[in-house]
Amino acid sequence: MxxxxxxxxxxxxxxxxxxxxxxxxxxxxxxxxxxxxxxxxxxxxxxxxxxxxxxxxxxxxxxxxxxxxxxxxxxxxxxxxxxxxxxxxxxxxxxxxxxxxxxxxxxxxxxxxxxxxxxxxxxxxxxxxxxxxxxxxxxxxxxxxxxxxxxxxxxxxxxxxxxxxxxxxxxxxxxxxxxxxxxxxxxxxxxxxxxxxxxxxxxxxxxxxxxxxxxxxIGSPSEMLGGLAEASGREAGSVLTGTVSDLDRDAGLAVISLSSSRLMIPQAGLVEGQSVRLHIPARDVLVATVRPEGISALNILEGRVAALEPRGAGTVDVAIRCGLDIIHARITEFSMHRLALVEGMRVHAIVKTVALDRG
Amino acid sequence: MVCLVSSFWSLSAEEWTAIALSLRVSIVATLLSLPVGILVGYLLARGRFWGKSLLNGLVHLPLILPPVVTGYILLILFGRRGPVGAFLDQAFGLVLSFRWTGAALAAAVMGFPLMVRSIRLSIEAVDVKLEEAAGTLGASPVFVFLTVTLPLMLPGVIAGLILAFAKAMGEFGATITFVSNIPGETQTLSAAIYTFTQVPGGDAGALRLTLIAVALSMTALLASELLARLVAKRVAA
Known part of the structure; x- marks a missing residue:
């Protein structure tokens, strides 16, 4: 049907x-x-x-x-x-x-x-x-x-x-x-x-x-509603849906448009206009309270802290809302206190790796 | 005294005829104009078409024109030599002028604006959302009308019926102009009362028929109230 x-x-x-x-x-x-x-x-x-x-x-x-x-x-x-x-x-x-x-x-x-x-x-x-x-x-x-x-x-x-x-x-x-x-x-x-x-x-x-x-x-509720995608056999992280808005063949990069921000990822045979799902492991997201400069990471997204959830073993899951998307970062409790993170605070998410999700 | 009272209430054959004729004319006029009234009321309430204001004006014309003028227009159109009258005579052998059928037509035309107005208002009060819901449940537009719209507008239809009936019972000007005042054929209750007032010694007869007219109208009104209350109880949200 x-x-x-x-x-x-x-x-x-x-x-x-x-x-x-x-x-x-x-x-x-x-x-x-x-x-x-x-x-x-x-x-x-x-x-x-x-x-x-x-x-x-x-x-x-x-x-x-x-x-x-x-x-x-x-x-x-x-x-x-x-x-x-x-x-x-x-x-x-x-x-x-x-x-x-x-x-x-x-x-x-x-x-x-x-x-x-x-x-x-x-x-x-x-x-x-x-x-x-x-x-x-x-x-x-x-x-x-x-x-x-x-x-x-x-x-x-x-x-x-x-x-x-x-x-x-x-x-x-x-x-x-x-x-x-x-x-x-x-x-x-x-x-x-x-x-x-x-x-x-x-x-x-x-x-x-x-x-x-x-x-x-379009996706499952957990992906679309910003829940943490903790599928079995896969690292905890965020699943985001976007479309390929631009291809930079010289640099070998593709620009993916999300609800309010853009991410750059290796081109990997993408076509313009294609809808893609991205997986961002929470461990590969850093949190900064000011916009970092002189940094090798390509993707820095601005957003607000939507939630702080302790995950045990001294770690905390920071949910950062960027437009309609939610990106999760796994940081230590120590870092959280040092940055004085609270809900609603404006932060930058530095994304180290983005993987195309071909599931 | 008793003798006097009983003689006051003994109606002449002519008077009985006038009462029976009035009832027949009014009932025929009301029932025949009902389907047309529902159709026109629906068109005016829901329709979107060119000439809607014109139709609205035309329907309400008998309400604002002097009844004599309406009667005269009917005579021109539906008289034996009139364009519509001649056609009806040739095609169906139906003659309206100076016949009780003509009296029914005059009564229907005069009551029509009242009936349409009441029906139109009741259709406008029906929630279109309910009709939409009926459609999604598989009912075609005709069935939606029959099973949802019509039952919900019933109180307005009944009110319209009674108004038109009352108007038909009381109609005088258009009737006498169109079909004259022929005892036994077109002399309705109102016309009979008028005739009584024109002859010496007719006061008793006029009063008798007046009281009967009042009783008939009151009965109709009470019946409609009762009916409307019963229906409203069924339909009430």
Whole structure:
């Protein structure tokens, strides 16, 4: 099950130019508000017609504007069979919970079996609400019913637009476990829009980071959310995603653009515009409080200390935020005290080695 | 005394006819204009098309024109020799002028702005987000309208129906201009009251029919209130 999206769409001054593919499991569209995540989801769901591009699910073409004039394909939302969970529950006030849940089954053609329906109702814990009307439910209950309603329309894929953002912390905590069960127990791909790190870290298998209407990087949550990549058999360090923005053939170097900074690495057969993942071992990053001069290292990145975490044996992991990227440095506690490092402090990360990650 | 009271309440055949005719004209006018009213209300609330203001103006015209003028325009258009009237006569054998069907048309036209206004407001109050959600659940636009929009706008539709019915029951000016005042064919309740006031000794009859008109209107109003309350309870968010 592969959803592939490549679209350009203009909304006033805002230009959306996005392409990514999402496979089984949960793919999170992650970014600040205004980065275009919801617009992408609405285009995938068929609620907005993009100016140009292609959206396909496996071999099924949902949008294709590139077939020449008059031959544009744009499958209407009601024929896409995508379950859509909105920020607000959007339950039908004139129907009971049971009728709301059954609504999509009238149209899905192949209705979900009674057993499946019972399982979904049980999984979301809404069995005792069936005969009530939406107006009498709490916010969390409403959102669970709305998720159930989308699931019972037997969708090919589930699109969720910040389904927790309208809820308070307690309600969020109430629903998150249900979403985890959904991910683990149903074989249903989910495209999940969120700007909350905690949610994405907990739910997503894959993260598409968006900024200003563009894809900023695609990877696992640990890579994309700045967590420490401590994969087995590999040295602790940071994984960063960037694109090759320039090649200096004379010097044999390639310039990689990250979210706000640039790194130079040996060229190693790279092509301009190529997206690459870089691995920077934490032991190969030095920390300086002033910009060092007369130093052989090519890569000096400016950032702020985001976190200081003791790692045992007198060492500390310093997480340095440079734009959207986080670079980890492993230094001694002694050095930390000597430099008087505190969170939020402006520092320079001196990167000794950068390895291309071809994983 | 008892004799006097009972004689006051004994209606003549002509009066019964006027009441029955009024009810028939009003019910036919209201029910036939309902689908058109919903369509036009929907177009005005949601549509984006050239000439929308024109349509809006046209629909509201009977509300601002003197009823006599509306009746005269109907006579010009739908009279036997009028462009529309001649066509209807030849194609379907349907004659409107000086017939009760014409009275129904006049009543429908006069009540139409009230019905459309109420329906339009109720459609504008329906949350488009709910319709969008219904679409993502697989409902085609027609089904979205039938299963979400229509039930949610029902209180407004009922209000519109009652307003139009009340207007039809009371309609006088356009009716008398278009289809005249023929007992048994086009003499509605209002026209009968008017006739009574024009003849000596007609006061008792006029008062009798007036009281009946008040009772009918009140009943309709109460029924609509009750119905609207029942529906609102079902639809309430």
């Amino acid at each position: 592969t959803l592939s999206v490549a679209i350009r769409h203009r909304q006033g001054e805002f230009l959306l130019d996005v392409s990514f593919a999402s496979e089984r499991g949960v793919t999170a569209l992650f970014g600040r508000s205004g980065s275009g995540k919801t617009s992408v989801l609405r285009i995938v769901g068929g609620l907005v017609r993009p100016d140009e591009g292609r959206v396909t699910l496996d071999g099924d073409i949902l949008v294709d504007t590139l077939r020449g004039p008059g031959r544009r394909i744009d499958v209407p939302a009601h024929r896409r069979r995508f379950g859509y969970v909105f920020q607000e529950p959007r339950l039908f006030p004139h129907l009971t919970v049971r009728q709301n849940l059954a609504y999509g089954r009238w149209f899905s053609g192949r209705a979900t079996s009674r057993a499946d329906a019972a399982r979904i109702v049980e999984m979301l814990g809404i069995g005792h609400l069936l005969d009530r009307r939406p107006a009498t439910l709490s916010g969390g209950e409403k959102q669970r019913v709305s998720i159930g309603r989308a699931l019972l329309s037997s969708p090919r894929m589930l699109l969720m637009d910040e389904p927790l953002s309208a809820l308070d912390e307690a309600r969020k905590a109430e629903i998150l476990p249900y979403l985890e069960r959904l991910r683990d127990e149903l074989d249903l791909p989910i495209l999940y829009v969120s700007h909350a790190v905690a949610e994405v870290a907990r739910l997503a298998d894959r993260v598409v980071v968006m900024a200003d209407g563009k894809v900023d990087g």
